[in-house]
Amino acid sequence: MKKTLVAAALLGAFAGVAQAQTAVQIYGNVDVGVSKRSDQTVGIGKRAANTLGFKGTEDLGNGLKALFQVEMRYEPDTGTTENNGRPLFQGQSRVGLQGDFGTVRLGRGLTPFQEIVGSFEPWHGLPTQAGFYTDISVAGFNSAPLDANQGSAQGNTNASANTNRISNAIFYTSPISNGFQVNASWASKEGNGGGVTGVGAGATTYALNQQASANPFSIAGTFNNGPFGAMLAYERNAVESKVWSAAGSVSLSPELKLMGTVSRQNQNHTNTARPTIKAAEIGLTYAMGPGKVLTGFGIKKQNDEIFQRSLITRQYSLGYEYSLSKRTYLYVDASRKTNWVNQTTGVQNATANPNFYDIGLNHSF
Secondary structure, three states, X not given: OHHHHHHHHHHHHHHHHHHHHEEEEEEEEEEEEXXXXXXXXXXXXXXXXXXXXXXXXXXXXXXXXXXXXXEEEEOOOOOOEHHHOOOOOOOEEEEEXXXXXXXXXXXXXXXXXXXXXXXXXXXXXXXXXXXXXXXXXXXXXXXXXXXXXXXXXXXXXXOOOOOOEEEEEEEEEOOOXXXXXXXXXEEOOOOEEOOEOOXXXXXXXXXXXXXXXXXXXXXXXXEEEOOEEEEEEEEEOOOOOEEEEEEEEEEOOOOEEEEEEEEEEEOOOOEOOOOEEEEEEEEEXXXXXXXXXXXXXXXXXXXXXXXXXXXXXXXXXXXXXXXXXXXXXXXXXXXXXXXXXXXXXXXXXXXXOOEEEEEEEEEEO
16 A cells, blocks of 8 residues: 555656646537528537547746647547547647747748648638638639548539648747747658549649649738738749749727738649639628628639639628627628639539528637
8 A cells, every 4th residue: 555655656756847847738619500502401510629639748847848739639529530530649649849040940830831820711711611711812722632532622522621731741930029920831752542633634633543743832921910910921832833822901990990911823834724813802891899790702712724714712701700708709690602613624513503591509628
């Protein structure tokens, strides 16, 4: 008994030392609602990605810190990982160092462009169909076209894969200087299980698990000064598609915030038939006590070289959030798209002018 008590005391002492040296935080959110799209039945859905994460820092002395973060994405209505097929730590898995030089991390995470551009649309960069982030804000750009189970935006049919994160990468975030900050990433050419089917004369096709033809990289510069915010970004993915984007926001009052984004994608390496996509969105948020109104308009234009025409998709969205506390809010959204087309084939989707509605509850912890 005495040996057991001594061992327990020693373990408790060691645990106390470890806890004092490393600060670990468990965080996440649960978002569940009812949603309906014109071509689908009513279902249990989500407005935001549901996450469970662990992150921590360790003070190494002399202003240097070690840090880590791993984050999984899940479906609360079924208990499975997101889309029932993505990696366990789909959200991110990174370790790094932070000091006067900034922050350097290695692993998997959002590209700088994808991480920042979502801040300039009313739905906070959430993947909801009512928002603009996953399609119009980024001009349909896919940051990870060679990931396994890739979606139709790159000539495949399974849309369960991620399109805004990269693996096997190095990430750098600079210190903030006079409101300016730079974020950059660079990834290896490693194959990640997916492939891309080229579209059009002379377009390049990538076999499954083929190595990238170029090192993916992304760079984004931001400026924040009081009520003003701005971003300039450029990114090239593993199949040499490129996107540049500019965004800005201004808070005209504590209640009213305006924002907008313009982006242009060139995918002529893999889609010579419809290589250029331009997109723009404008929006605003207006707070009224515990409530907030969200609204916006977006447009995406793609050149079709075969039929010498322009494919133009428009989106109109309206939403409302009501905060029950600092961590819990109710939401309702309505959105409509017109002339919704498949940007790889140029063919209208089965429902060319869909309406989308949702209502639900979001809780963060």
